Structure formats: C-alpha cells, structure tokens
Amino acid sequence: MENSTQDTVMISANLEITAKSLQNIVGNAKKIVGRNEKGHYRVDTADLTARMISRFLLEKGFEAWAEDIENYDL
Numbered sequence: 001m002e003n004s005t006q007d008t009v010m011i012s013a014n015l016e017i018t019a020k021s022l023q024n025i026v027g028n029a030k031k032i033v034g035r036n037e038k039g040h041y042r043v044d045t046a047d048l049t050a051r052m053i054s055r056f057l058l059e060k061g062f063e064a065w066a067e068d069i070e071n072y073d074l
Contacts, residue, residue: 006058015053025049 022045029043036042065071 008054008058017049017053022049025052 026045029045029048030041033043
C-alpha cells in the first residue's frame with residue numbers, strides 16, 4: 001500500500017477481529033485469486049488482512065481518533 005500524502009511506519013501488533021471478518025477476508029480473497037493448476041489458492045491472507053486494516057485506519061480517520069485523549073483506556 002502506498003500513501004504519498006502521509007509518512008507512515010510499519011508496526012507489528014496483535015489485534016482482535018471477529019471470526020466473521022476473517023472468514024469474509026479469506027472467502028473474498030479466494031474468489032478473487034481463484035485456484036491454481038494444482039487446485040490450491042495462492043494468497044497470503046495474513047498479509048492481506050494487515051493491508052486491509054492499515055488501509056481502513058488511514059482512510060477512516062484513525063489519526064484524528066488517536067489524537068483525542070478521551071479514546072485512551074490505559
């Protein structure tokens with residue numbers, strides 16, 4: 001994912017998402033890439049999930065949300 005208007009850094013974190021969200025990601029990825037000649041799906045769903053969450057955070061205003069101290073539960 002490229003974002004030419006903002007500086008970004010890559011972090012590794014443990015996140016909680018619903019099983020349904022993960023099922024949707026895997027199912028949709030399989031539909032997009034299809035099976036190879038051996039009948040296997042060639043898609044890294046962990047990488048895809050990370051890219052999708054990163055894109056969501058950048059596009060849906062996480063930066064502004066993170067600025068608001070009221071959103072912190074330490």
